[in-house]
Each structure stands twice: as C-alpha cells, then as structure tokens.
Amino acid sequence: MATEPLVLAFDCSAAHCAAALLKGDQVLCERLEEMNRGQAERLMPLLEELLFDCAQSWQDLDAIGVGVGPGNFTGIRIAVSAARGLALGLNRPAVGVSGLEARQKPGVLPAVPAPRDQVYIEMPGEAPRLTSCAEAEECARGAALAFAPVASPVDLARRIAELTRDRYQKTSSPPAPLYLRAADAAPARDLPPKLLDD
C-alpha cells in the first residue's frame, strides 16, 4: 500500500495563526492561536511545536499548503513567504489555496470579512472580488445562497490541507497572495516644470 501523503497547511489571513497536519484523510493535529500582531514571530515556532507533538519532522512532509487570502495583506505575506522558503528548503511543492475556495460549501456564498463594512466574495462562475456587505447579501439572496462571512480558522487550515493534498502533484506555480485590492499609492504630486529652449 502506498504511504499516504503528509501535508502541513497554515493560514495567517486574519488575526490568527492556524495550522493543520494531514496524513491522507486523517487530521493528525490542528492548532489555532488568535493574535492581532506577532504572527511573524509566532508562526514558525507554532509549526515546529505541531510537528514535534505529532513526532514528525519537516523532511517527512510531502507538501506545504498555505492560505493566500484574501484578507490581511501582512498576514498573507507572512504565510506565503514562509511557505515559499520552506518549499525551497525542502524541495517539496507549496500550494497556495484561496480562502474563498477553502470556504466553498453547497448552498453557501463564500465570503471573507474585510474592513469598512466590506467583504470579499466569490459568486459561482465569477472572479472573486471585494464589495460592500449590503451588495454581497443581495447577491447571495439573488443566487439563493446563504451568506455568513465567518469561518473557524481551524476549519480553514484543514480545508487548505485537504485541497493541497488533492493538488500538490499537479501544481506548478508557487503560492502568491490573493490581494483583490490594489496597493494604496497616489501618483507623484510634483509636476515637472515647463522646459524652454535655451
């Protein structure tokens, strides 16, 4: 019998570090620590503790799964950067999984809370986008889908691990953050002077 793949997945797309270690269909361990800051300091020790508790090492992993957002830009980058570093160091694939995809369930509109009464949604057959909560509710009603933009980070990590297990042998592109919002940047204000011929 072929050994079942060992997948470590983690997510920092909101105020948490969440992780799940999956062997085949079986979740060996899950971790969740809520935090508003300090994910960059905490993520790697948390993952090492998780592996240690399950008597596994980094080299035992077949793939790394990572939540690529949407969500908090800094948290997403922390997780994606770590996943890419691990993939390079282990020479194993890292798979990026969208938080919207990880929230997909029959009869539900996948939604991730965003600041200022907004929400990231992914309507069936459409590209994911950022919209107001009011509009999202309307979309959900129109499509007869439930709208509940909350998810347990542990469920999220587990789902990312499962999707990674299903995909890691076919994925070729490295994980990349899913921002869905352009960087805040204003064009330069200084206008160049009018130049005259000498």
Add this chain to the structure above:
Amino acid sequence: MTETLTLLGLESSCDDTAAAVVRQQAEAPAEVLASIVFGQTELHRAFGGVVPEIAARAHAEKLDICVADALAEAGVTLADLDAIAVTAGPGLIGGVMSGVMCAKGIAAATGLPLVGVNHLAGHALTPRLTDGIAYPYLMLLVSGGHCQFLIARGPEDFTRLGGTIDDAPGEAFDKTARLLGLPQPGGPSVQAEAERGDPMRFRFPRPLLDRQDCNFSFSGLKTALLRMRDQITAEKSGLTLQDRADLCAGFQTAVADVLAKKTQRALQIYLEENPSEPVLAVAGGVAANSAIRAQLETVCAENNTRFVAPPLHLCTDNAAMIAYAGLERFKAGARDGMDLAARPRWPLDQSSPAMLGSGRKGAKA
C-alpha cells in the same frame, strides 16, 4: 571546526530584492560567490518614490526565486551552506518581514542556523568584505534612506558621531530630480545635469554648517531648490535647460560641501583615538556621486586618512553585505531563533540618543 564558512544572505528592506552567497576560508578575504539584485524601479516610477505596499508585494513573490538564482550562480546547494543571514531591519516592514519569513522557512527546512542582520551593519561592514579594513574605521553611510557617521569597532559595536535630523541626501537628489522633471533615481540624473551646469550661479544653503557637530539637515535644501525653481519659472514662464543644469550644479555642490565639512569634523573625532591605519569608508548610493566622492577624497588626503569606497554594486543595497555581516556575527557565535522579529526601526548605535523618530516606536536609525 570547519575553517571555511559559506553563508546565504537575503535583503528586502527597501526596493531591491536581493540574495547572495559569500564564502570565507579561515582568515582569508571573504569572497562573493554570487550577488543577485532584482530592482523594482519600474514598479514605483509612476509614484515618484518607493511605495511600501508595492515593494512588499514584489518581495514576497521574488525572494525565493532570487535565492535559487544566487545558489545556482554560486554553484552551491543549500547543503553547502553553514548559515542563513537575513536583513531583520531597519526598513520598510512589509519587505523586511517577507525576507525574514522566507529565511526562516529555508532555515527550518534545512536545519541551518539563522542569523538576523541589521541592514545598516551590512553597509557599515562592507569595507571589510571588499578591502579587508581593520577596526576601528570611520564610516559615512549616505544613501536614499540614511545619512550618518559611525565608528565601526566590531560587527555589532558602532558609535554614531552624528547623522541627519530629517531627510537623507539620496532623498534630496530624488526630490530634486522630480522638481526639475528629471528621471528617477535622482542621483545619476542630477549628477549628469550638474556636470554641464554652473555651480556658482545659485547659492543654496549649507544647513547646520554653523554647528560644531556631525549632524546634517537636508529638508531645507529641497525647499530652497523648489523656491528658486518657482522664482525662475515665474520670471520666464518656464525653465531653460541651462537653468536646470545650473540648479542641479548648485544643489549638488551644496550637498557635497556639507558632507565634506562634516566629514572633516567626524575625522577629527575619529583621529583623536589614534587609529594605527586611519580609514574613512563610504557606503550607500550617494557615495557613487563623483563630485561628492572627489570632495571626500580631498578631505581624507588632507588628514592622512585612507579613503575606501566599495564598488557601486556593493555600495547600494545588496545581499552580499548581509551575508558578510551575518558571517561576522556567526563567527562571533550569534544565532537567532525562529521567533526572530522584523524591525522597522533598529539603530546601530543603541547607546547614543535617538536622532530620528524618537516617538512611541523608538529610534529609526
């Protein structure tokens, strides 16, 4: 104990994504086996300056590729390394964080030790990498983000003699270029204009020269240039190419004068320590300006001090300096844990009073 050390370095504190491999055999000069820099100038062009979020986005998706390229160019694998060095600050926090996390991932996966490096220490130790300079030496760090004098006494032992109380000169060059419709980065474009300009036509202020310290201020110089530009524009409804060249020449001369005069003062303090082989070393992109460099060389010659300027690609942001600074820390026994923090602010000299950003978040540099 192995006599040869090979370190990988990662740098992502501003707008350059960089990775490098540096090797040192026993006490022989260290060797840069590879130094890869992915610039981001194009990404920031429309904004007239580095946009932190844009920089962070680019770093996060390029660092591992940059590392793989550096390893390939150096002809080594991760198994050949002794440690991973990474810039842990100061800098734009999003980029620093990406670098630190990527380095932690590589270190965890390979079991290699992790060494966090102060970006400014990277610049300050570069003369040891390139020219094998002995401690203590005087360092003028002059770039787009920094301007300070340091006496370097050891890999983590620096005394700051002074620095800018507002902007860095590189920032002033960039701003000047923007105000005069010249391309970014401002350093090379302003220098090229200045070469055909009259440095005597416009007399710009030399801030803080009246003070007997080693501090700088450049924000007033930018304002003076803006006023002069607007005055000319108001008179002629525009700026001639000669006006522009003369403004650049006047501006550059003012910066060079201030840097030279303050270097004179810093040298006096440093020479009081009677170093056996006195050296002034420069680093940072502004050190590439030939007019500034010429003035600094003159000051050094007058003071029987050797002038050391690393080649440009090791003066501007790069990862070879991070790998090398990491190597010095590593040899001194330094190791960092997986909880290594990325720090937006991290002064090299922790004992001198803060010059910039003395608020809640502490000193910037």
